[in-house]
Amino acid sequence: MDNKNKCFSPDCNNKSETEFCPECLANGGFKPNVNPQLENNFRYHSPKEGQPERYQLIRDKVKELAYLIDGNCPNSREKSLAITNLEQAMMWANASIARNE
Known part of the structure; x- marks a missing residue:
């Protein structure tokens, strides 16, 4: 065979x-x-030394801003979009570290 x-x-x-x-x-x-970019973007990126702490730093700062928006903006579609976009910003910032180091 x-x-x-x-x-x-x-x-x-x-x-x-x-x-x-x-x-x-x-x-x-x-x-x-x-496509090398797609191959990189859609693979698992195990954390390297120092990255988890940087991910957490970004999460903490974004969460701080999320609470500021939550406490100062009326409940609305716009507020929900602001929070969603913070989540996206956090995800893309952390993806930048994971994918490019």
Whole structure:
């Protein structure tokens, strides 16, 4: 039984033990439709030294602002959107650290 995989290079039917067959590797073969940014954005990023403390610092400051908004703005759609956007800002700030270090 042949357990080798098909090569990822377009128009190649060779079998390979890795992602690409030797011929395609020699010719700069590539895995089709791979976007390095998407690969990075949609993978798990285990915390590195010092990152959890920075995540918490950002969460604490955003929470402080959320309480300020909650205590000073009338209940409304606008207030809800402000809080939602704070949550988004916190998430994106922490994602910036996780994805780019």
